[in-house]
Amino acid sequence: MNKKQGIIVVVSGPSGAGKGTVCKCLTDKNPGIFLSVSATSRQQAEGEIDGQTYYYLTEEDFKARIKNNEFLEWATYNGNYYGTLKEKVENQTAQGNDVILEIDVQGAMQIKKTYPHAVLVFILPPSWQELEKRLIDRNREDMEQIQKRLETARKEIPFADKYNYIIVNDDLETATKELESVITAEKVKAQSCKNIVEQFKNNI
Numbered sequence: 001m002n003k004k005q006g007i008i009v010v011v012s013g014p015s016g017a018g019k020g021t022v023c024k025c026l027t028d029k030n031p032g033i034f035l036s037v038s039a040t041s042r043q044q045a046e047g048e049i050d051g052q053t054y055y056y057l058t059e060e061d062f063k064a065r066i067k068n069n070e071f072l073e074w075a076t077y078n079g080n081y082y083g084t085l086k087e088k089v090e091n092q093t094a095q096g097n098d099v100i101l102e103i104d105v106q107g108a109m110q111i112k113k114t115y116p117h118a119v120l121v122f123i124l125p126p127s128w129q130e131l132e133k134r135l136i137d138r139n140r141e142d143m144e145q146i147q148k149r150l151e152t153a154r155k156e157i158p159f160a161d162k163y164n165y166i167i168v169n170d171d172l173e174t175a176t177k178e179l180e181s182v183i184t185a186e187k188v189k190a191q192s193c194k195n196i197v198e199q200f201k202n203n204i
């Protein structure tokens with residue numbers, strides 16, 4: 001039987017919604033689902049690993065790769081470049097693996113145009129107050145940086161209605177299950193099974 005092509009799942013949401021944790025939880029449980037590693041020109045933070053958290057590039061290198069058409073999508077976010085490397089994602093989907101792109105709304109809108117069959121999932125916190133609380137409680141940044149993230153969140157949240165699915169991350173386990181269900185459903189959609197049906201048609 002033909003192995004199905006993997007699907008591309010875009011996950012966005014404001015910083016503090018917990019999208020990273022949900023995606024990690026899901027990929028830890030499902031060996032056929034991979035989290036795409038993006039490239040960025042931002043500084044490597046403590047605890048982050050080159051090649052695992054991001055591929056850290058200089059701004060110059062990043063711009064050269066844009067010119068070279070190496071990105072599926074790219075965007076600037078808080079003054080830094082972020083992008084998804086085409087080759088890495090296409091290699092995975094060709095092998096039948098599903099790939100999650102945890103990217104911002106600008107990147108998501110580019111993917112929607114290039115890959116109309118990609119599934120777009122927006123992760124929301126349970127409330128605005130909870131988002132503020134999570135950003136403060138994680139104690140990673142000063143108030144000025146937190147305000148900046150909240151400002152960005154105010155611009156990002158209105159894009160939620162351009163996504164296919166919305167998951168409210170109130171409880172990690174529930175949110176992870178919901179994302180898993182979305183992927184399962186997408187994989188059995190008639191559109192994703194075209195090659196299997198074709199094979200049957202040729203043999204009956």
Ligand code: 5GP
Nearest residue numbers: 038039074075077082083084102103104107
């Ligand atoms: P951070 O600096 O906190 O790791 O990421 C900042 C933002 O950049 C997050 O909203 C994250 O989803 C987004 N981001 C990370 N990688 C990419 C990417 O490859 N493309 C785009 N468009 N956004 C990305």
